[in-house]
Amino acid sequence: DAGITQSPRHKVTETGTPVTLRCHQTENHRYMYWYRQDPGHGLRLIHYSYGVKDTDKGEVSDGYSVSRSKTEDFLLTLESATSSQTSVYFCAINSGSADTQYFGPGTRLTVL
């Protein structure tokens, strides 16, 4: 158990509204990641962070922003949600050993 929690676990929202998903870790890992999982695409990296206030884009970053003001929290914001952002979102940390990543339980987001 890597001590990763995500909130909320489920959310339904309407097109055009902002949404923020939270990832919280208890073990002081430096690297944190946000992925989305969609059928036929596996996991795709949205953004990642390599320290407080240090973030970078992944392969599907358009329409998303992130913030990391504390080591333990990594926030993902959908600035104006669209139906194409309906997905399951996973947060992960890098354990620092063999680049192994450990995942949170996921957030299922539905944009109507």
Place this chain on the structure above:
Amino acid sequence: GEDVEQSLFLSVREGDSSVINCTYTDSSSTYLYWYKQEPGAGLQLLTYIFSNMDMKQDQRLTVLLNKKDKHLSLRIADTQTGDSAIYFCAESGGYQKVTFGTGTKLQVIP
């Protein structure tokens, strides 16, 4: 860029061995991984192999790596119904980033 490919589906009978295959493109990958995802859950790290190894065994799991062909496989011996899940292959891509395959759904028939 890096690409990891897997077949989408595998069906086996309980007690048989399962072999899940994966091909990857990044010859500089240092580590290759297998993850398991059960319904409604996050990905769980099963095992990983360092790129200079050919094989790694961990109880019922055997990982084989053919670096020349960029082929990775996961063998599950004596497959049980609890092994039914989606299995993801992944490769380390440097800069602490990992590229995941699309996943193979394993169905175990009692």
